[in-house]
Amino acid sequence: MTETMLFQKIVKAMQSIRQEMKQVHGDLNIPDIYFEETRKDDGSHCLMPLVALKTIPCGWLRAGGGCTMCGYQLVASLDRIPTEKNIIKQTEYTIRTVPSKIYPLITFSTAGSFLDTRELSDELRPKLLKMLADSGYKEFNFESRPEFLLNHERLSQLKEYFDTVSVGMGLESKNNLIRNVCVNKGTMLKTYELAAEALQKHNIYYDAYVLVGKPFLTATEDIEDTLKTVQYAFDLGFGRIFLMLCNIQPSTLTYCLYKKGKFEIPMLWSAIEIIKRLPAKDRSRVYIKGFNRAVPMPMELPQNCEKCNIQVMDKLIHWNLTGDFKHIENLPICNCIDQFKERLAVIADNPLKERIEQFLDGFTPESICNEA
Ligand code: SF4
Numbered sequence: 001m002t003e004t005m006l007f008q009k010i011v012k013a014m015q016s017i018r019q020e021m022k023q024v025h026g027d028l029n030i031p032d033i034y035f036e037e038t039r040k041d042d043g044s045h046c047l048m049p050l051v052a053l054k055t056i057p058c059g060w061l062r063a064g065g066g067c068t069m070c071g072y073q074l075v076a077s078l079d080r081i082p083t084e085k086n087i088i089k090q091t092e093y094t095i096r097t098v099p100s101k102i103y104p105l106i107t108f109s110t111a112g113s114f115l116d117t118r119e120l121s122d123e124l125r126p127k128l129l130k131m132l133a134d135s136g137y138k139e140f141n142f143e144s145r146p147e148f149l150l151n152h153e154r155l156s157q158l159k160e161y162f163d164t165v166s167v168g169m170g171l172e173s174k175n176n177l178i179r180n181v182c183v184n185k186g187t188m189l190k191t192y193e194l195a196a197e198a199l200q201k202h203n204i205y206y207d208a209y210v211l212v213g214k215p216f217l218t219a220t221e222d223i224e225d226t227l228k229t230v231q232y233a234f235d236l237g238f239g240r241i242f243l244m245l246c247n248i249q250p251s252t253l254t255y256c257l258y259k260k261g262k263f264e265i266p267m268l269w270s271a272i273e274i275i276k277r278l279p280a281k282d283r284s285r286v287y288i289k290g291f292n293r294a295v296p297m298p299m300e301l302p303q304n305c306e307k308c309n310i311q312v313m314d315k316l317i318h319w320n321l322t323g324d325f326k327h328i329e330n331l332p333i334c335n336c337i338d339q340f341k342e343r344l345a346v347i348a349d350n351p352l353k354e355r356i357e358q359f360l361d362g363f364t365p366e367s368i369c370n371e372a
């Protein structure tokens, strides 16, 4: 089976899994807001609000079933289309709730792509940007798939309102089979490369999300793929890399596989191992995410064992805030490292492509997604 055929099959599989998606009815005038402690370029820290506007869901989730681990449907509005008025009210709510005087740096996005005109029209987007700029926010961060970052008019519009703009893109893996079949990302590397070029022209910083804990991969394959992807992203000019430890969200392939015992959430040791193996010059620009909170709040989070979870998470938090390797290299070893070593020693019986083929050949939503 060719990679294209596998891709078509994973899209079909994801589309059938997504039929189970349930709407979480929330107030269409209130966005989801949560906070993250962030390290700034000068080494200082600040608390940054992350605002996820309730719009229609990500276009890729609607068209191609979305990424195999993504639970962003819980943040978006599935069955009611928010009006322009709703979204303006969400922005007013943001300005009231997370005032710019306290939070000059803001992540303000949709649960998809801020520059996708189906989520926010070209008429509405500048109104929101103006509201935020007039309210005094100094730095603007948003999220987008790469194909929406090729439009020069929209990119320059962002800079009309904010001097400092940055965007986070889900890259997940540089390997096409892994990115487009294991993760069902539906993107081409060429598009990231073109997006990088366009963003550089507009002096917009860009960061990458890379998934750790990709389905169908052994722990060792996963770590090696992550290291290659980080290298590729830095070569392409990505400023920061956020390693997203895979968690479990409903109506996802990872959830179905997890229930059947065919997918393991990565242990925190995976993140530690990756940081240790990164070249020293690049390390401090690699952050670990998704282990203590994520939006929407996952059903299961990555962990080690009860004895060391808090301590290892604490070290990862300090790592994110300081980029100081001593937090990682001086980590006391717990007995659960043996479990991690066992995972690392697993060698797959057959090549990745064959593993995926076998799974997709036998796939029906009933066979994989029903309760065990
Ligand atoms: S991870 Fe991003 S691109 Fe993928 S389905 Fe979710 S919102 Fe869309």
Ligand SMILES: [Zn+2]
Binding pocket: 304, 305, 306, 307, 308, 309, 334, 335, 336, 337
């Ligand atoms: Zn432990």
